[in-house]
Amino acid sequence: MPANTSVKSAPEERLVNLVVALMATEQGLTKDTILTSVAGYREQSESGASKDALEKMFERDKESLRGLGVPIETIGDRADPDDLREARYRVPTAEYELPEDIEFTPAEIALLNLAGGVWSESSMSTEARSGLRKIRALGIAVEDPIIGYSPRISLRDPAFPALQQAIEQSRVVTFPYLKPGEAAPRLRRVRPLALVEYEARWHVFAYDLNVDADRTFLLQRIVGDVQSTRESFDPALREGAGERALAGLEALAERQLALLEVNPGSEAALRLSRRARPAAQGIRVPYVDAQIFADELASYGPEVRVVEPSDLRAEVIARLRATLEAHGGVA
Amino acid sequence: MSARPLIATDRAAIMLQLVPYLIGKGEVSVQAAADEFDVTPDQMRGMVEKLTVIGLPGERGYWQMANDLFDIDWDLLDEQGLIVITNSVGLERSPKLTAREAAALLAGLQVARRIPGVGDTDLFTGLLAKLARGAASAPAEVIVAPEPVDAVRATVAAAVREGVAVSFTYKAPDAAPTTRTVDPVKIQIASGQWYLQGWCHMREAMRTFHLDRVSDVRLTDIPVTHGEEPAPGWFQSTGDEIVARVRYPAPVAPLLGEYVDRAEVETTGGVSIATMRIADELSLRRLAARRGGALEIVEPQGARRAAAEWAEAGLAQYR
Numbered sequence: 001m002p003a004n005t006s007v008k009s010a011p012e013e014r015l016v017n018l019v020v021a022l023m024a025t026e027q028g029l030t031k032d033t034i035l036t037s038v039a040g041y042r043e044q045s046e047s048g049a050s051k052d053a054l055e056k057m058f059e060r061d062k063e064s065l066r067g068l069g070v071p072i073e074t075i076g077d078r079a080d081p082d083d084l085r086e087a088r089y090r091v092p093t094a095e096y097e098l099p100e101d102i103e104f105t106p107a108e109i110a111l112l113n114l115a116g117g118v119w120s121e122s123s124m125s126t127e128a129r130s131g132l133r134k135i136r137a138l139g140i141a142v143e144d145p146i147i148g149y150s151p152r153i154s155l156r157d158p159a160f161p162a163l164q165q166a167i168e169q170s171r172v173v174t175f176p177y178l179k180p181g182e183a184a185p186r187l188r189r190v191r192p193l194a195l196v197e198y199e200a201r202w203h204v205f206a207y208d209l210n211v212d213a214d215r216t217f218l219l220q221r222i223v224g225d226v227q228s229t230r231e232s233f234d235p236a237l238r239e240g241a242g243e244r245a246l247a248g249l250e251a252l253a254e255r256q257l258a259l260l261e262v263n264p265g266s267e268a269a270l271r272l273s274r275r276a277r278p279a280a281q282g283i284r285v286p287y288v289d290a291q292i293f294a295d296e297l298a299s300y301g302p303e304v305r306v307v308e309p310s311d312l313r314a315e316v317i318a319r320l321r322a323t324l325e326a327h328g329g330v331a
Numbered sequence: 332m333s334a335r336p337l338i339a340t341d342r343a344a345i346m347l348q349l350v351p352y353l354i355g356k357g358e359v360s361v362q363a364a365a366d367e368f369d370v371t372p373d374q375m376r377g378m379v380e381k382l383t384v385i386g387l388p389g390e391r392g393y394w395q396m397a398n399d400l401f402d403i404d405w406d407l408l409d410e411q412g413l414i415v416i417t418n419s420v421g422l423e424r425s426p427k428l429t430a431r432e433a434a435a436l437l438a439g440l441q442v443a444r445r446i447p448g449v450g451d452t453d454l455f456t457g458l459l460a461k462l463a464r465g466a467a468s469a470p471a472e473v474i475v476a477p478e479p480v481d482a483v484r485a486t487v488a489a490a491v492r493e494g495v496a497v498s499f500t501y502k503a504p505d506a507a508p509t510t511r512t513v514d515p516v517k518i519q520i521a522s523g524q525w526y527l528q529g530w531c532h533m534r535e536a537m538r539t540f541h542l543d544r545v546s547d548v549r550l551t552d553i554p555v556t557h558g559e560e561p562a563p564g565w566f567q568s569t570g571d572e573i574v575a576r577v578r579y580p581a582p583v584a585p586l587l588g589e590y591v592d593r594a595e596v597e598t599t600g601g602v603s604i605a606t607m608r609i610a611d612e613l614s615l616r617r618l619a620a621r622r623g624g625a626l627e628i629v630e631p632q633g634a635r636r637a638a639a640e641w642a643e644a645g646l647a648q649y650r
Binding site: 009010011012013015016017019020021023024029033034037038039042064065067068069070071095096097098099100102104107108111112114115116117118119124125126127128129130131132133134135136137138139146147148149150151152153154156157158163164165167168193194195196197198199200220223235238241242243245246249265267270271273274275295296298299300301302305313316317318319320321322323324325326327328329 | 339340342343344346347348351352355367368369378381382384385386387388389420421422424425426427428429430431432433434435436438439440442443445446449450454455457458461464465467468469470471472473474475476479481488491492502508515516517518519520521522523543544545546582585586588589616617618619620621622623624625626627628635636638639641642643644645646647648649
């Protein structure tokens with residue numbers, strides 16, 4: 001075999017060899033032992049690669065594996081925990097593997113298969129499928145799949161992955177946010193706590209550090225990159241955030257009730273009545289965002305008339321007027 | 332699922348999952364394993380072959396012994412394309428879920444839970460707890476709000492579950508209402524909208540019905556006879572559409588949703604022109620009014636006029 005093929009083994013071989021080695025040790029391996037005995041490092045050590053380069057490679061590999069969810073534990077010097085020269089590394093089996101006592105019933109697997117299929121083409125689809133594979137590899141008898149339903153959820157907002165990562169890491173982020181009616185976006189600085197899909201739109205629930213209060217932001221109004229900062233926050237702040245966000249949106253909708261008149265039998269009537277409650281004349285429909293609701297109401301054209309509130313009514317009229325003008329009419 | 336390009340960490344992640352999968356299967360074809368992992372058969376074969384150089388570290392100064400390495404039945408692989416692990420040195424049980432894998436499944440469960448009759452509360456509660464315990468670190472909370480379920484949705488979901496035809500009044504845009512009886516095949520749910528795909532007894536063909544145009548729905552006692560018909564693809568062309576072009580500022584694109592997904596889009600100087608097939612000249616007027624002038628229908632003239640008339644009729648209510 002030519003020398004270079006044995007020295008330059010594929011990086012994935014080295015990564016997997018490292019996991020196997022770190023799982024097989026109880027007391028941990030020192031960096032020196034790893035670099036001289038684990039396949040992938042060993043060949044490069046023996047062919048004279050510099051120790052510095054190998055150590056850098058080891059650091060990168062550790063980060064890559066942690067990114068895959070492999071829990072690499074560092075056991076430092078007891079007398080001086082910051083001294084990593086004699087540190088030993090291991091992967092505790094109990095933290096790596098799915099717990100022995102977790103079992104999934106066939107009915108649960110069927111439901112998880114349905115749940116894993118909702119993400120269409122987004123990166124969440126790859127994640128869901130990978131998670132399902134791990135569960136299916138536990139070797140569960142397959143039950144009849146749930147057929148006849150194809151629920152899907154769309155995820156088009158480019159801000160989503162960066163926000164999700166920042167929540168996982170409990171990191172403060174900044175992003176430019178364009179509120180309707182404002183000429184330019186303003187930079188927000190927040191602790192992101194939860195992502196919430198409400199009425200087919202994604203929101204991030206966060207603690208806004210500029211106003212020192214909880215705020216809910218629409219992802220479609222984040223008009224630039226979400227930047228992660230070095231500042232982190234206590235992960236305990238994330239607990240129950242999703243429930244709080246949802247309760248906040250529902251309470252907001254209860255405070256904002258539009259009075260509408262709809263043409264019976266029209267698409268507008270069918271769609272709005274699902275959310276509506278009867279009123280003396282027309283229906284009352286709760287909404288969380290006047291701009292978004294005005295978009296929807298404008299789309300119904302003559303099928304719905306806004307009675308109140310007047311700001312919502314004005315927004316709908318403005319949209320209809322602009323639509324008419326854009327298509328050659330005179331408003 | 333199409334195979335995607337793989338980087339080294341992707342391949343490492345797959346190899347970590349491959350061992351428990353192969354051990355669980357006992358014997359599996361390269362093709363089946365490739366399908367399971369969304370890779371090509373060649374990629375799968377390459378990863379299986381690489382597995383045989385993975386193993387425990389050798390003692391200082393010695394190379395690894397054969398039984399310190401994973402091994403497979405090479406004859407079976409070469410001659411019959413079957414994978415069997417003959418020696419394993421670790422990794423036998425599935426790794427925990429990553430935070431993101433757990434989040435994707437947890438949110439997916441909340442979506443599934445919106446369908447009446449799918450799973451009960453105990454099943455969901457049990458799964459949520461298991462996924463939380465099976466995750467390597469705390470997932471970011473991804474919440475999907477429950478949606479109101481009306482009688483139409485509940486009845487159609489029941490028809491699918493019970494395998495009986497459902498009958499209802501259907502009101503297509505600017506056509507007279509018709510009464511339909513349909514063998515349900517599949518309920519498609521996207522962006523909060525429900526669509527029923529099924530065999531229409533009147534048209535004697537597969538049709539897709541937007542449930543927001545459905546009323547007076549009731550279950551029949553007619554057993555489904557066309558339940559095995561293939562459901563039409565999403566927005567599959569039926570050949571009788573017309574071609575439309577719309578113009579909008581490029582940053583508006585994410586707000587146009589599925590319309591743009593099936594369009595050909597050209598962008599110059601920040602302005603996009605999308606060319607798409609639509610069912611009829613009226614179907615774009617709602618989209619145009621929703622975007623309040625940010626989207627302009629360029630052609631056909633009939634669709635352009637329909638949008639103007641739609642807005643004009645809406646405005647007339649306020650004069």
